[in-house]
Structure formats: C-alpha cells, structure tokens
Amino acid sequence: MKIRNRVGLGKIQLDMTPMIDVVFQLMIFFMCTLKVTEPEGDFDISMPLGAAAPSADTEAQLPPFKVRMIADAEGDLGSLSFNGVNLGGGAQAFAKLNSEVFRAINALKAIGPDQQEKQEVEIDPDYNLHYRNIINAIGSCSGRMGPNGIPVRYISKIKFAPRREP
Amino acid sequence: MKFKPANVAPPELDMTPMIDIVFQLITFFMVINKFDQAEADERVTLPKDQLAVPPAVHRKDSFLLNFGYLRDQKGNLTNPEPFFFFGDEQVPLAQVRQRLRQEAQFYQTIGTDMKEVVVEIRADADVKSGMVQELIQMCQEDGIGFQRFALKATQKMIE
Numbered sequence: 001m002k003i004r005n006r007v008g009l010g011k012i013q014l015d016m017t018p019m020i021d022v023v024f025q026l027m028i029f030f031m032c033t034l035k036v037t038e039p040e041g042d043f044d045i046s047m048p049l050g051a052a053a054p055s056a057d058t059e060a061q062l063p064p065f066k067v068r069m070i071a072d073a074e075g076d077l078g079s080l081s082f083n084g085v086n087l088g089g090g091a092q093a094f095a096k097l098n099s100e101v102f103r104a105i106n107a108l109k110a111i112g113p114d115q116q117e118k119q120e121v122e123i124d125p126d127y128n129l130h131y132r133n134i135i136n137a138i139g140s141c142s143g144r145m146g147p148n149g150i151p152v153r154y155i156s157k158i159k160f161a162p163r164r165e166p
Numbered sequence: 167m168k169f170k171p172a173n174v175a176p177p178e179l180d181m182t183p184m185i186d187i188v189f190q191l192i193t194f195f196m197v198i199n200k201f202d203q204a205e206a207d208e209r210v211t212l213p214k215d216q217l218a219v220p221p222a223v224h225r226k227d228s229f230l231l232n233f234g235y236l237r238d239q240k241g242n243l244t245n246p247e248p249f250f251f252f253g254d255e256q257v258p259l260a261q262v263r264q265r266l267r268q269e270a271q272f273y274q275t276i277g278t279d280m281k282e283v284v285v286e287i288r289a290d291a292d293v294k295s296g297m298v299q300e301l302i303q304m305c306q307e308d309g310i311g312f313q314r315f316a317l318k319a320t321q322k323m324i325e
Contacts, residue, residue, distance in 0.1 A: 017180075018186040018187075021183040022190050025190070025191065029194075039220060039321045040218070040321065041217075041320075042286060042318045043317050045316070125299075126296070127294060127297075128295075129294065129295045130291065130293070130295070131289050131292070134213075134298070134317070135215050144216075144217075151216075151219065163296055163300060163303060
C-alpha cells in the first residue's frame with residue numbers, strides 16, 4: 001500500500017518581483033520614448049486625370065482657389081501666387097497665403113454656410129520645386145493652429161493641377 | 167561576551183528578475199524593429215507642418231510608399247536620383263510602375279474596392295514636386311487604378 005508523505009507540503013509562494021520589475025521597466029521605457037520622435041500625419045489630396053474636368057461636387061460651384069508655385073534655380077520657392085495675386089517668395093509667402101485663404105473663406109461664409117466645405121484648392125507647382133514647399137502650401141490652405149493647440153480648419157479639399165513638364 | 171553566529175550561509179543572488187527583464191526588452195525591440203522596417207523608412211526625411219495630424223479614423227486599407235534619397239552619415243546625398251525603398255530594395259521612379267501594378271492586383275484579388283485603398287506617400291522634403299505628381303499619375307493609370315492619396319508629413323510641434 002502506498003502511503004503519501006503529507007509532511008513538508010507547504011504553500012507555494014509566488015515571487016512577484018520579476019513581474020513588477022518588468023512592468024516598471026516597460027513603463028519607464030514608454031515614458032522616456034514618448035514623443036521623442038515627432039508623430040507623422042498626412043493630408044488627403046487628389047489629382048484629376050488629364051485636363052481638368054469639373055467633378056460632380058464642384059459643378060455649378062465656385063471655381064477652385066488657385067495656388068501657383070514657381071521654383072527658383074535651386075528648387076526653392078521663388079514666388080507664390082494665390083488666385084493670380086503674387087504673395088512673394090520664402091517663408092513669408094506661406095503666412096500671407098494663410099491670411100489670404102482665411103479672408104477668402106470668410107467671403108465664402110457670407111455666400112452660404114456650406115460653401116467652405118465645397119471649396120477646393122488647386123496647387124500648381126513647378127516640376128523642380130522641392131516637395132517641402134507643397135506641404136507648406138497645403139498646410140497654409142488647410143488652416144492654422146489655434147492658441148489652445150486645436151487646429152482651425154479652412155479647406156479640406158485639396159488637389160494638384162496637371163503636372164508641368166521639367 | 168560576544169558570540170559569532172556559526173555557519174552563516176552566503177547570500178544568494180536571484181537572477182530571475184534580471185533575466186526576465188532582459189528577455190522582455192529583447193523581444194520588445196525585435197518586434198518594434200520589424201514593424202518599423204515594414205512601415206516607415208528612416209532614410210526618408212519628411213517635411214514638417216503643424217497641421218499634419220494623424221487621421222482620426224484608422225485606415226483599413228492603405229499602402230505606404232517611401233520615396234527618398236540615399237545619404238551618407240553626415241546627411242549628404244550619395245546619389246542625386248531619389249528611390250522608392252521597399253525594404254532593402256531601391257527602385258527608381260521610372261521602374262516603380264511594376265510594383266504599383268502588383269499592389270493593385272493584390273487588392274483586386276482579395277476583393278477590395280480600389281476606392282477604399284489609400285496610397286500613403288512618404289516623400290522626402292527635397293524630392294521634386296513633379297516627381298510626386300508623376301507618381302500619383304502612375305497610380306491612377308489603367309491597370310493600376312488607385313484613387314485616394316495622402317501625403318505624409320511630420321507633425322511640427324508648436325514652439
């Protein structure tokens with residue numbers, strides 16, 4: 001007959017130290033790495049095929065705001081114009097563009113409450129223009145950052161004009 | 167009179183916590199590194215903008231294209247021509263059409279509506295704008311048929 005030895009059977013003690021160590025390590029790691037790299041965002045954009053044919057949404061609406069961007073020999077922004085009005089070059093041009101779009105949006109609101117949502121911007125850059133200028137122009141047309149860090153949106157429909165030859 | 171305790175056992179170092187931590191961190195970094203390689207390519211220096219915020223709704227079907235330059239450690243260009251980075255493979259703009267076609271075929275095979283697929287373009291800040299337009303044109307060609315595009319940028323923090 002088999003007799004079990006019941007002597008010496010104690011409670012198994014779980015050592016929590018490793019788990020706590022790991023949790024604290026990971027927590028410190030995530031805290032340290034938070035926002036070390038700037039987060040990525042994006043802008044939706046469209047590009048009509050071939051010659052610009054008005055889409056159903058924009059038909060019988062106001063024509064798109066036109067942003068023409070001319071590159072200098074280095075590929076930087078030489079000059080920028082908004083609806084034919086020259087806003088100059090360099091970083092100041094984007095601030096002016098932002099103000100002009102804001103002014104135009106206010107004029108649209110006077111026409112109708114939903115005009116702002118329907119309005120499009122057409123960006124027409126030179127082939128050699130550095131891509132960073134496109135993003136700056138799209139950002140300037142999209143809106144501005146409010147004082148409390150919440151973006152104020154101007155225009156969300158942004159499209160490219162047909163590509164210019166190099 | 168002072169007595170010394172007899173047979174003092176040497177203290178035992180429990181290595182389990184350290185091993186746990188090391189393995190956890192190694193696993194974590196391995197997973198993160200693979201994820202990064204599959205998505206964003208660090209060779210691409212994105213332009214910055216304050217309003218470049220991540221999309222509010224997670225995109226179900228999206229396809230990322232990294233388009234940038236090869237640079238040395240100091241950041242100088244080693245090749246004036248930009249490339250698309252697919253892992254370790256570098257494809258120039260003139261030859262990317264085949265890749266786009268393959269991606270489009272993949273989405274068509276699994277029955278995804280091409281109107282739902284967003285092509286996310288991570289282009290270097292110094293790339294020529296016309297090349298990005300050319301890429302979008304290629305994406306819209308017959309036999310490829312992507313229709314939605316998003317231009318990636320780094321979110322510029324408020325100073």
